[in-house]
Amino acid sequence: MIMKNGETHISSFASLGIVLTVLLALTTISVLVTGWHLGPFSVAIALIIASIKVRTVLTYFMHVKFENLFLKLMITGVFVLYALVIIITFIDYYLR
Amino acid sequence: MSNSDSGTYVSYLDYEGKHKGLMGWLLTTDHKRIGLMYLYCVIVFFFVAAIIGELMRIELIAPGETIMKPQTYNGMFTIHGIIMIFVIVIPALPAIFGNFFLPILIGAKDVAFPKLNLFSFYLYLIGAIFGVLSQFIGGGAPDTGWTFYVPYSAESSTNVIYALVAAFILGFSSILTGLNFIVTIHRMRAPGMGWFRMPLFPWSLYATAWIQVLATPIVGITLLMVIAERVLKIGFFDPALGGDPVLYQHLFWIYSHPAVYIMILPAMGIVTEIFPTFSQKPVFGYTAILFSSLAIAFIGYFVWGHHMFTAGISYGSRWFFSFLTFLVAIPSAVKVFNWVSTMYGGSIDLKPPLLFAIFFIFLFMIGGFTGLTLGSVATDIQVHDTAFVVAHFHYIIFGGMGFATFAGIHYWFPKMFGRMYNNTLAYTSSIVLFIGFNMLYFPQFILGIQGMPRRYFDYLPQFQTGQVISTIGGFILFAGLLIMVGNLMWHARRGVQAPANPWNGVTLEWQIPSPPPHENFDEIPEITHAPYLFGTGSDNKTI
Numbered sequence: 001m002i003m004k005n006g007e008t009h010i011s012s013f014a015s016l017g018i019v020l021t022v023l024l025a026l027t028t029i030s031v032l033v034t035g036w037h038l039g040p041f042s043v044a045i046a047l048i049i050a051s052i053k054v055r056t057v058l059t060y061f062m063h064v065k066f067e068n069l070f071l072k073l074m075i076t077g078v079f080v081l082y083a084l085v086i087i088i089t090f091i092d093y094y095l096r
Numbered sequence: 097m098s099n100s101d102s103g104t105y106v107s108y109l110d111y112e113g114k115h116k117g118l119m120g121w122l123l124t125t126d127h128k129r130i131g132l133m134y135l136y137c138v139i140v141f142f143f144v145a146a147i148i149g150e151l152m153r154i155e156l157i158a159p160g161e162t163i164m165k166p167q168t169y170n171g172m173f174t175i176h177g178i179i180m181i182f183v184i185v186i187p188a189l190p191a192i193f194g195n196f197f198l199p200i201l202i203g204a205k206d207v208a209f210p211k212l213n214l215f216s217f218y219l220y221l222i223g224a225i226f227g228v229l230s231q232f233i234g235g236g237a238p239d240t241g242w243t244f245y246v247p248y249s250a251e252s253s254t255n256v257i258y259a260l261v262a263a264f265i266l267g268f269s270s271i272l273t274g275l276n277f278i279v280t281i282h283r284m285r286a287p288g289m290g291w292f293r294m295p296l297f298p299w300s301l302y303a304t305a306w307i308q309v310l311a312t313p314i315v316g317i318t319l320l321m322v323i324a325e326r327v328l329k330i331g332f333f334d335p336a337l338g339g340d341p342v343l344y345q346h347l348f349w350i351y352s353h354p355a356v357y358i359m360i361l362p363a364m365g366i367v368t369e370i371f372p373t374f375s376q377k378p379v380f381g382y383t384a385i386l387f388s389s390l391a392i393a394f395i396g397y398f399v400w401g402h403h404m405f406t407a408g409i410s411y412g413s414r415w416f417f418s419f420l421t422f423l424v425a426i427p428s429a430v431k432v433f434n435w436v437s438t439m440y441g442g443s444i445d446l447k448p449p450l451l452f453a454i455f456f457i458f459l460f461m462i463g464g465f466t467g468l469t470l471g472s473v474a475t476d477i478q479v480h481d482t483a484f485v486v487a488h489f490h491y492i493i494f495g496g497m498g499f500a501t502f503a504g505i506h507y508w509f510p511k512m513f514g515r516m517y518n519n520t521l522a523y524t525s526s527i528v529l530f531i532g533f534n535m536l537y538f539p540q541f542i543l544g545i546q547g548m549p550r551r552y553f554d555y556l557p558q559f560q561t562g563q564v565i566s567t568i569g570g571f572i573l574f575a576g577l578l579i580m581v582g583n584l585m586w587h588a589r590r591g592v593q594a595p596a597n598p599w600n601g602v603t604l605e606w607q608i609p610s611p612p613p614h615e616n617f618d619e620i621p622e623i624t625h626a627p628y629l630f631g632t633g634s635d636n637k638t639i
Contacts, residue, residue, distance in 0.1 A: 078310060081397060085314075088398065088416075089346050095410035 019060045111614040125210035131196030145179035153570040169553040171237025182266045183224045189362035200605045203286025205615040208279040216272040223265030230258035246333035246344045250325045260319045267312045274308025288623035295627045300365025303393040307354045315351030349400035357396040363500030367453040373601045374450035375442025378628040381434040388427035395424040421471030448522035452503035459495025484544025514611035515591030521583035529576035535569025
């Protein structure tokens with residue numbers, strides 16, 4: 001992948017393979033969790049697992065790892081925004 | 097050296113590339129041609145929705161059935177809302193003026209992804225056609241209102257799925273346009289144009305683009321969930337299936353309130369360009385206007401619950417959303433003070449664009465203040481789902497976004513078409529529109545306070561006076577629209593040739609010929625100072 005400053009980053013097959021394995025493992029866990037009857041926490045755990053998967057894909061497959069701090073902060077900001085929206089909605093449910 | 101100084105050139109209207117004639121338009125990747133194609137589509141769909149609005153006004157001129165059945169009326173207000181919101185007010189300003197002027201204003205030759213831009217246009221067209229078709233096929237016109245509230249939208253036997261798919265496709269178009277603009281602004285600004293040397297219309301598009309990219313997917317998924325509920329009987333929202341209808345309202349308004357800012361932020365950006373030009377004075381409080389755009393975009397994400405005060409949300413949520421709603425009024429007010437202060441002490445030239453922009457401030461302020469009535473829990477409960485909401489909403493959307501669009505088209509018309517319109521007709525249309533608008537919508541504030549519900553086909557006799565005034569206003573407004581569109585369309589081809597800079601503007605679009613050449617600039621300009629420097633003897637760039 002060619003970055004803005006002209007540098008090239010090629011991830012090794014080994015690291016991509018590890019990432020793929022982690023993603024498959026997390027998918028398996030998220031399926032298994034649905035059978036554990038965790039009540040209101042089941043949604044929270046599903047969201048946490050999904051967030052880890054998204055972060056992994058962004059970092060390794062989409063090469064955010066090699067981007068500058070500004071872009072990383074912007075992506076983090078988007079995560080925070082979505083998290084706040086979800087938290088506010090759930091607080092409403094909790095207080096009702 | 098600019099194109100304007102170089103003698104002959106080929107404008108984007110006459111340019112012939114790989115494809116010629118009609119195909120030269122349908123397959124174009126030129127941001128200006130795509131902007132014009134959006135403009136023509138918006139005009140067509142706007143008149144469709146406006147005529148539907150007029151038919152509704154005729155129905156309401158007297159109690160009881162006048163010209164249509166109740167079910168037809170339900171279909172009419174639904175499709176009026178779907179077209180106006182999803183086909184016109186959300187996409188129009190970024191799609192028309194954003195496409196046409198963003199690259200020029202930042203000194204670029206096109207947007208970052210020209211082919212994606214054309215793809216966005218076709219998605220828009222397909223979505224818009226789907227929305228209109230939903231009126232005429234299958235089980236009858238959708239009757240849910242543009243908000244598609246469940247559980248009714250999950251149960252109605254009408255063409256709700258077609259309308260949902262239309263909104264979904266239009267949302268995709270909006271996301272792609274936003275993405276294109278973000279990348280364009282980040283990567284394609286001319287040399288020397290730092291973030292704080294960028295004109296304020298691109299800044300408003302930047303704030304808008306983030307909302308388009310981040311909020312639209314939420315409503316897209318939500319609409320798909322409604323389809324899944326209707327088709328597969330999955331219980332997301334319908335209590336009978338184990339779902340929660342309030343969750344739908346949360347998800348819908350998480351998008352649809354920020355969507356109001358998709359509509360209004362570019363409108364604010366347009367008038368921010370107009371006030372300095374027609375006052376021949378630098379914009380007052382550049383930084384304050386810039387950060388107020390970002391603040392509106394950010395805070396606007398967290399005020400959605402004020403649409404749900406009567407829907408059964410918690411007490412804590414009510415005061416939280418009410419507080420934030422009042423908070424978002426502050427950056428809006430900052431802008432208004434800055435626009436007025438820009439005019440103060442300036443050399444004011446009351447040309448039609450400025451007149452429209454002043455009308456915008458007046459109408460937007462009425463919409464804004466009545467918005468505080470709705471943002472306060474106690475008063476909202478009294479007027480919720482009444483004609484008061486209809487009036488407030490139209491003062492913001494039509495009085496705000498609509499009049500800013502009229503200001504923008506009169507401001508940039510000479511640049512877009514290379515022709516001048518008739519000033520007398522432009523003044524006439526602006527005044528007729530202003531009178532018609534206020535006659536149409538102001539009585540609805542009073543009707544709402546008196547208890548007239550929104551979306552009702554029939555009403556009690558005591559509401560008739562207000563309804564009649566409103567209907568007469570509707571016809572005056574429509575006459576104003578005809579005068580304005582007729583004036584612009586006629587003079588787009590037959591008007592007097594426009595000079596490169598008819599208004600003595602200083603931003604980059606006024607430094608190139610009218611209409612612009614195919615790639616805007618012979619050479620990418622180098623920006624040497626902040627925008628809006630009037631009377632210094634220097635323009636905004638070195639070309």
